[in-house]
Amino acid sequence: ADISKLLEEMKKMGLQAAPPDHCYAGPGDVACDFCSGRKLKALKSCLVCRASYCEQHLQPHYDIAPLKKHKLVEATVKLQENICSRHDEVMKIFCRTDQQCICYLCSMDEHKGHDTVSAAAERTERQEELGLSWQKIQQRIQDTEKDVKVLQQEVEAINYSDDKAVEDSEEIFTELSCLVEKRRSDVKQQIRSQQEEEVSRAEEVQEKLKQEIAELRRKDADSLLWFLSPALPRRHSIHKHIHIKKEKTK
Numbered sequence: 001a002d003i004s005k006l007l008e009e010m011k012k013m014g015l016q017a018a019p020p021d022h023c024y025a026g027p028g029d030v031a032c033d034f035c036s037g038r039k040l041k042a043l044k045s046c047l048v049c050r051a052s053y054c055e056q057h058l059q060p061h062y063d064i065a066p067l068k069k070h071k072l073v074e075a076t077v078k079l080q081e082n083i084c085s086r087h088d089e090v091m092k093i094f095c096r097t098d099q100q101c102i103c104y105l106c107s108m109d110e111h112k113g114h115d116t117v118s119a120a121a122e123r124t125e126r127q128e129e130l131g132l133s134w135q136k137i138q139q140r141i142q143d144t145e146k147d148v149k150v151l152q153q154e155v156e157a158i159n160y161s162d163d164k165a166v167e168d169s170e171e172i173f174t175e176l177s178c179l180v181e182k183r184r185s186d187v188k189q190q191i192r193s194q195q196e197e198e199v200s201r202a203e204e205v206q207e208k209l210k211q212e213i214a215e216l217r218r219k220d221a222d223s224l225l226w227f228l229s230p231a232l233p234r235r236h237s238i239h240k241h242i243h244i245k246k247e248k249t250k
Helices: 002-014 121-229 232-249
Strands: 045-046 051-053 072-074 093-095 099-102 117-118
Touching: 093 121, 117 121
Parallel strands: none
Antiparallel strands: 045 051, 045 072, 093 099, 093 117
């Protein structure tokens, strides 16, 4: 009776208006196993039925009592991975001893006495552990980003300090260069001035010496002419004059 009702419900669904294109399964999507022709995207997969259902074909699992007990999961193409290959049963148990999913028959057979929990409980616990791990990772990322930011600020401060030091040193060297150049120019000008003064002084002395030499030569020439004059009295007076000068000298 339940199967007949299910089939009847599915027939009624098939008479409804065609859904829009984006509802149909494409590459990479899980297709509904009950759609004929062009298949719709599966919304859920049933581990008991081992089939995937679109929204329309899934409705009986919410309306029919026996189907409500089935285990529904997010639509997946890997349904067979949830089925025990040995007992062909849904693996709803997780064996912590062997770290694998098993069915209820496995728990009474080779996994008897092992530490087991429901697969859902294990999944929840692992999700919590992953959540805590994710939080730790996020905190570590934030701490690392803060450290990177601090280091970046330090690098910028060092670069600014070095740039400022270079700028200051260049300014100092420029000022020193200007001072050295000015001093060089002043010293050069001073040397030139002293040179000009000394040359001028030497030229003045030279000119005086030339004048003295000219005057001495003129006097020497006059004396020679006077000495060579034919007038004897004049010559006698000259000798007398010379003799008198010698006497005065004694």
